[in-house]
Amino acid sequence: MTANTLLAWTPAAIVFDCDGTLMDSERHWEKAREVVLAHHGAAPDRDFARRTKGLHYSECGRMMAEFAGAPALAEQMTEQLLDNFRRLVADDPVTMPGAAELVRKASAFAPLAVASNCPRDVVEAGLSRAGLLRYFKHVLVPEGEVRPKPAPDVYLEAARLCGAAPGDALAVEDSHCGFLSASRAGLRVLGVGPRKPVDEPPAVDLWVSTLADPDLIKWVDSRSS
Known part of the structure; x- marks a missing residue:
């Protein structure tokens, strides 16, 4: 699809990812990883941040423990990460640019859902x-x-749950992990982020740098009016 x-x-x-897509919280995951790894005498590099983006927190905790050279501490580091x-x-529940407007307008013409790897309480509290x-x-x-x-x-x-066939639904995602999940499910995918990945080609139908993209807003306006 073009x-x-x-x-x-x-x-x-329309099914939205949460962290980094709706909520400006990917930076919080990065900071939380840094804090926990520093406590265990390690410091993540840029590649580690890229590899862990969008992963389930338990998998992230396991990778952190291995990175710190303490695989037996995976469960402990996962709990520290979540805390x-x-x-x-x-302390800082901020939405991504354009997210609030897009959600409000899209809800007028399609049922909306969130699909996240985060714990339910974190997702619902942040969105609330x-x-x-x-x-x-x-x-x-x-x-x-x-x-x-x-x-x-x-x-x-x-x-x-939204009553839609996967091929009739749109996923909105910001991570390679999420792109894979949505495309494997058969949804069409809107990718969002400042830079389209080049080393891991995402399975996306359209890429925008922000949810405030003028063409995207024009599209949602045309559907919700």
């Missing part, structure tokens, strides 16, 4: 503080038999 085709289409449901992240989000939680019919996180991204489960379940 960019022009995507913006001529009306999805039956630090929750504190940082509570930002005044956005009420626009979402469903919040999907890895629970029970639902596997974390990059498995397709959260996107498949989100589309099902």
